[in-house]
Amino acid sequence: MSGNAKSPAAVRTVAGKTRIQKENETRILRAALDVFSESGFHGATLDRIASEASMSKPNLLYYFKSKEEIHVALLTDLLDVWLAPLRAIRPDGNPVDEIGSYIRRKLDSSRSFPRESRLFANEILAGAPHIGDFLQTELKQLVEEKAAILQRWIDEGRMAPCDPRHLLFAIWSTTQHYADFSVQVRHVLGLGAGDKSYYDEAARMLDTLFLGQLISRPGSD
Amino acid sequence: MSGNAKSPAAVRTVAGKTRIQKENETRILRAALDVFSESGFHGATLDRIASEASMSKPNLLYYFKSKEEIHVALLTDLLDVWLAPLRAIRPDGNPVDEIGSYIRRKLDSSRSFPRESRLFANEILAGAPHIGDFLQTELKQLVEEKAAILQRWIDEGRMAPCDPRHLLFAIWSTTQHYADFSVQVRHVLGLGAGDKSYYDEAARMLDTLFLGQLISRPGSD
DNA sequence: GTCTATAATACGATAGAC
DNA sequence: GTCTATCGTATTATAGAC
Numbered sequence: 001m002s003g004n005a006k007s008p009a010a011v012r013t014v015a016g017k018t019r020i021q022k023e024n025e026t027r028i029l030r031a032a033l034d035v036f037s038e039s040g041f042h043g044a045t046l047d048r049i050a051s052e053a054s055m056s057k058p059n060l061l062y063y064f065k066s067k068e069e070i071h072v073a074l075l076t077d078l079l080d081v082w083l084a085p086l087r088a089i090r091p092d093g094n095p096v097d098e099i100g101s102y103i104r105r106k107l108d109s110s111r112s113f114p115r116e117s118r119l120f121a122n123e124i125l126a127g128a129p130h131i132g133d134f135l136q137t138e139l140k141q142l143v144e145e146k147a148a149i150l151q152r153w154i155d156e157g158r159m160a161p162c163d164p165r166h167l168l169f170a171i172w173s174t175t176q177h178y179a180d181f182s183v184q185v186r187h188v189l190g191l192g193a194g195d196k197s198y199y200d201e202a203a204r205m206l207d208t209l210f211l212g213q214l215i216s217r218p219g220s221d
Numbered sequence: 222m223s224g225n226a227k228s229p230a231a232v233r234t235v236a237g238k239t240r241i242q243k244e245n246e247t248r249i250l251r252a253a254l255d256v257f258s259e260s261g262f263h264g265a266t267l268d269r270i271a272s273e274a275s276m277s278k279p280n281l282l283y284y285f286k287s288k289e290e291i292h293v294a295l296l297t298d299l300l301d302v303w304l305a306p307l308r309a310i311r312p313d314g315n316p317v318d319e320i321g322s323y324i325r326r327k328l329d330s331s332r333s334f335p336r337e338s339r340l341f342a343n344e345i346l347a348g349a350p351h352i353g354d355f356l357q358t359e360l361k362q363l364v365e366e367k368a369a370i371l372q373r374w375i376d377e378g379r380m381a382p383c384d385p386r387h388l389l390f391a392i393w394s395t396t397q398h399y400a401d402f403s404v405q406v407r408h409v410l411g412l413g414a415g416d417k418s419y420y421d422e423a424a425r426m427l428d429t430l431f432l433g434q435l436i437s438r439p440g441s442d
Numbered sequence: 443g444t445c446t447a448t449a450a451t452a453c454g455a456t457a458g459a460c
Numbered sequence: 461g462t463c464t465a466t467c468g469t470a471t472t473a474t475a476g477a478c
Binding site: 039040042125126128136140143167172173176185187188190205206211 | 263345419425429
């Protein structure tokens with residue numbers, strides 16, 4: 001059928017990987033996301049990853065040459081997903097709709113992919129040793145593109161004058177906070193371990209903060 | 222003079238520690254803050270801490286029984302400093318002044334103590350294994366106390382209705398972001414390693430966000 | 443209090459049989 | 461592809477001389 005069907009026993013796909021290869025790589029990456037996001041790169045061990053993947057350590061290292069290679073694979077897979085909400089900002093929309101949607105998408109990411117968020121946070125906190133290039137090139141370029149849109153809205157008087165890039169920082173930090181610092185959020189609010197009920201109130205807060213006027217000044221009514 | 226002057230050679234202070242003890246402990250803690258904040262708990266090694274403290278590893282372990290004990294000492298020292306800005310919010314002030322001052326103090330903390338901020342972030346991200354109790358008791362209580370003040374301002378119509386605790390989360394995340402994610406901030410802005418010039422623009426952004434109205438709605442002028 | 447030497451172990455990675 | 465066994469190293473911590 002497809003390209004390289006040399007080895008008789010191993011039925012290969014077009015990607016050159018057998019079904020079992022893909023399954024095992026997926027199992028490893030899933031387990032590694034658990035462990036890396038919970039303990040950071042140095043705190044994670046191949047023993048725990050192998051254990052969570054129900055696989056022996058040497059077998060795990062048959063699929064990925066090193067611990068670092070697993071980590072890089074996770075980060076690389078993550079980046080596209082991570083940037084999707086920002087990419088979705090349209091120049092032909094209006095500030096309230098576009099920024100509002102962006103905040104909702106980012107907050108949904110935080111709620112749905114907290115492990116990915118913490119993996120990313122750990123990497124940045126460690127000085128971005130693996131994705132420094134990505135930050136300086138791809139992310140920087142995307143931010144400049146979207147900041148130009150926001151700047152146009154500012155110039156048109158539809159938003160308060162501010163540095164659009166710092167507005168993006170504020171959106172990133174407030175939304176990701178609920179994933180990265182969830183332990184603190186839950187402890188302060190008195191919630192249990194798996195409780196994510198605070199996300200509804202968080203969404204209201206961020207709407208008020210970014211789309212409304214938080215503080216009434218005398219005579220502004 | 223003071224309490225226990227038993228040992229002849231070692232001149233002790235009221236705290237029961239010789240001058241050289243205090244000096245060495247300070248040197249160790251300073252070096253440990255560097256290393257822990259840069260590499261996290263598991264990424265840090267006693268070798269590097271000892272080296273940065275210009276001290277042999279066994280000598281370092283003469284002052285602190287274990288790596289964890291150094292880490293806990295740093296976190297404990299940090300907590301009071303960390304909460305000082307929040308404690309300073311006065312009930313008899315007005316929202317703009319009090320929240321504005323709080324944001325400035327938090328942002329100053331971020332700029333002046335980025336290593337402390339990253340140490341804290343690493344601890345939370347790891348699930349707060351050492352300061353979970355603190356978060357659930359002391360921090361929770363303080364937040365409730367200050368949230369009550371904010372709630373009163375809301376009830377008096379001086380602030381938009383919102384969950385005050387989530388407002389505090391937003392202030393924490395936006396201000397600490399500039400320390401914890403400084404690598405990303407600098408890479409996106411195209412700044413060099415030690416460059417902290419973005420803090421001025423950050424202060425303006427946070428003023429606009431928390432104290433002004435970010436987005437003009439039609440007819441609100 | 444400070445050092446050298448070293449114990450004890452955890453961990454990443456490999457060798458080689460099957 | 462998967463396993464058992466193991467190597468080599470990094471790292472925490474201690475022993476014991478000075």
